Amino acid sequence: MGDSASGHRNGADNDSQIGIGICDGQNYVEKVNKVLHPSIMSSPSWPNRTMDTKPFITQYTSDESNRMQLRVNNGIRSNKYLPVDYDKLKLMAAEKKFSAQKSLLKVKKIEQMSKQSKENLLLKQHxxxxxxxxxxxxxxxxxxxxxxxxxxxQNATEGSGCCRMYEHFDLYEASLDEEFAEFKMNTCDPVWNLREDLQFWIQDNHEGIRMGDPEVVEKHAEIRQTISQVKGQQNSILQQLYNEQKCLEGELSSGFLWEITHGGSETPHIDFAEGIPEEAFDLECSDDELKVTVLQEFIILDEKFRERLHFLEDEHSKILSRGTHGGWSEEDHFCFVVNYDQYPRELNNRRKLIMDRLRRHLPHKSRPELVAHEEWCESNKYFHERKRALVVAWRKGRSELFSKARNTFIEVEIAKELVEVQAEYNRGQKKIRDELYNKVRIWREQKLEAMMLQEKMDARRREEAQEQRRMEAEKEKKRRAHEKEKVQKFSDDRTEKRRKQEERDQERMEELRRLMEEQAVLDKERVNYRKEQLDVKISERKLKEEQKAEDELEKERRLEALREQVRVIAESDRVRMMQDTKAWQAKNNPSEEDEDININKPLFEINTFNSKQITTDPRMRLEAKLREAGLHNSPYARQVMAGVPPPQPPRRDMKSTVFKYD
Incomplete structure (x- = not known):
């Protein structure tokens, strides 16, 4: 009854809520129409369309509201509504929150690992x-x-003039090495010895420090105080060295040493005198007006380049106003330039690496400051490159103008000399022509006489040649007749030799035929004999194979008899097959004998020495004393250590004869 009453009461409440919701829905429609259709409301036809709901269609209709009312009246019996378990929902929400927190932690861990991997990658590239x-x-x-x-x-030899100076250099370098060795022995070596002694003491008294032994703790406090004093001394020494370094750097950055060490700076200087050079005044020129005009070109050239230099400085006045280091300190600027120049232009991701490197080296500088200084450095570099190019072009223009002026003056002098030489040359040429004409006339007469003599000599040579050819023809005729006689005689002899050779060959052929017939008879007998021998071998092989087969059969029979003797004959026992094995029983059902086994006993016996036995060894104590005295690396220490006997004599099997004769 109570449930039904509550159900009716809930139904009434729901009805009232539904009615309120419907009213609110109508108000909501009016509000939405006002918001979504302001143009309609502002139009003149808006009053006539107040009751027209066609432009805006609501989701709920009368049928749907009736169905909702029925479902609310039915209450729990409705299949559309289920009771809510808030505890279960809270647990589900807590689980979701826990999984979300877990996922968030995992994401943070992944982000941290990603950042670390990126950092490691950057460090690797750096x-x-x-x-x-x-x-x-x-x-x-x-x-x-x-x-x-x-x-x-090259300069430290005996004959050079700088020999004494380089000897002083060597002596000063040797004295510096001695001072450095003495400084190291007085500062570094005691610290290292103290470190080794402290390591040995800590290893020896580690147990006492852990257990809180009063004596060891007091000694440990004294040692810590000593270490703090040593650290103070080292800091004072380092501060003194830092001050000396600053003093030396100050000396190097002042006066003559600064000019030596910074002679190759990037700022170009005009290291030549402007105006007309003295060498140009010393040039000789017969035309004074031309010389004055040419020398005026030096002044004009200097004025042009000076104007270009002033224009360049005015163009980059903003950069020059920030000083030589761009408003930064010298150390920061040097650090920036050194790290910036290490990364080549073709490197991938170059700017990111440069900024990361500069951020590490210059943590007190922000990124905008680094970017601004980078732009200043690029502009400053561009300015100095342009200025250097301008100075080089200026110097080159002056040298070219000087060369051109010198060549011009030389050409003027040469032209003047050529005019004088030309007149002298014409007079000499006329005289030479007369002499050459007389020589040619004499040569023509001599040539005609030589031609007459040559014709006579040629006629005489032709007659002698004809007589010589006639005599040679007669000799050739006699020689050919003699050669014919020799050829005929040679032909007869060769015919006779050929006939005799044919007779000998015929006799040899008959003899070979007879020998071949005899050999054929012998070969036939040999073939028959070989055939008989082969038949005998085949029969013997067949007998051996038969004997071998019989032996195999006999062997198999004997083996079968042996198998019969050793063959196992056992009955099948299914119970025995299903029973536990002896090994399983021994493992799972231990006997009484195994109950006395000590499970804390180590698996293997360890035959070594403990720290107390090692420290009681006299050789160990002797080595510690020698180390305190600084003699542990000397031959005396090795000799003393070799003479100290061990606490117990070594066994005979531990002696070795490998190094017997060393």
């Missing part, structure tokens, strides 16, 4: 760049050292 730069600087250092050593070897 390391590769620094290794390349280190190799380059190392090569430059070695090359500079080689040049210095070569210069020293």
């Amino acid at each position: 390391k590769l760049i620094w290794q390349k730069e280190f190799m380059r600087l190392n090569n430059v250092r070695k090359r500079a050292q080689a040049e210095v050593e070569g210069h020293r070897r």
Whole structure:
């Protein structure tokens, strides 16, 4: 009854809520029409369309509201509504929150790992760049050292004038090495010895420190105080060295040393005198007006280049106003330039790497400051390159103008000399022509006489040649007749030799035929004999194969008899097959004998020495005393250590004869 009453009460409440919802829905429609259709409301036809609901169709209709009312009246019996378990929902929400928190932690861990991997990748790339730069600087250092050593070897000989100076250099370098060795012995070696002694003491008293032994703790406090004093001394020494370094850097950055060390700076200087050079005044020229005009070109050239230089400086006045370091300190600027130049232009992701590297080296500088200084460095570099190119062009223009002026003056002098030489040349040419004409006339007369004599000599040679050819023809005729007689005689002899050779060949052929017939008879007998021998071998092989087959059969029979003797004959026992094995029983049902086994006993016996036995060894204590005295690396220490016997004599099987004769 109570449930039904509550159900009716809930139904009434739901009805009232539904009615309120319907009213609110109508108000909501009016509000939406006002918001979504302001143009309609502002139009003149809006009053006539207040009751027209066609432009806006609501989701709920009268049928749907009736169905909702029925479902609400039915209550729990409706298949559309189920009771809510809030505890279960809270558990589900807690599980969702826990899984979300877990996922969030996992995402944060992944982000952290990603950041760490990116950081490691950047450090690896920086390391590769620094290794390349280190190799380059190392090569430059070695090359500079080689040049210095070569210069020293070249000038440190007895005959050179700088011999005494380089001897002083060597003595000063040796004194510096001695001072450095003494400084190292007085500062570094005691610290290392103290470190080794402290390590040995900590290893020896580690157990006492852990257990809180009063004596060991007091000794440990004294040692910590001593270490703090040593650290203070080292810090004072380092501060003193830092001050000396600053003093030396100050000396190098002032006066004459600054000019030596910064002679190759990037700022170009005009290292030549402007105006007309003195060498141009010394040039000789017969035309004074031309010389004055040419020398005026030097002044005009200087004025043009000076104007271009002033224009360049005015164009980059903003860069020059920030000083030589762009408003930064010298150390920061040097750090920026050194790290920036290590990354080549063709490197991938170059700007990101540069900014990351500069952020690490210059943490007190922000990124906008780094970017601004980078732009200033690029502009400053561009300005100095343009200025250097301008100075080089200026110097080159002056040298070219000087060469051109010198060549012009030389050409003027040459032209003047050529006019004088031309007149002298014409007079000489006339005289030479007369002499040559007389020589040609004499030569023509001599040539005609020589031609007459040559014709007479040619006629005489032709007659002698004809007589010679006639005599040679007679000799050739006699020679040919003699040759014919020799050829006929040779032909007869060869015919006779051929006939005799044919007779000998015929006799040899008959003899060979007779020998071949006899050999054929012998070969036939040999073939028959070989055939008989082959038949005998085949029969013997067949007998051996038959004997072998019989032996195999006999062997198989004997083996079968042996198998019969050793063959196992056992009855099948299914119960025995299903029973536990002896090994399983021994493992799962241990006997009483195994109950006395000590499970805490180690698996293997360890035959070694503990720390107390090692420290009681006299050799160990002797070595510690020698180390405290600084004699543990001396031959005396090795000799003393070799003479100290061990606490117990070694066994005979531990002696070795490998190093017997060393």
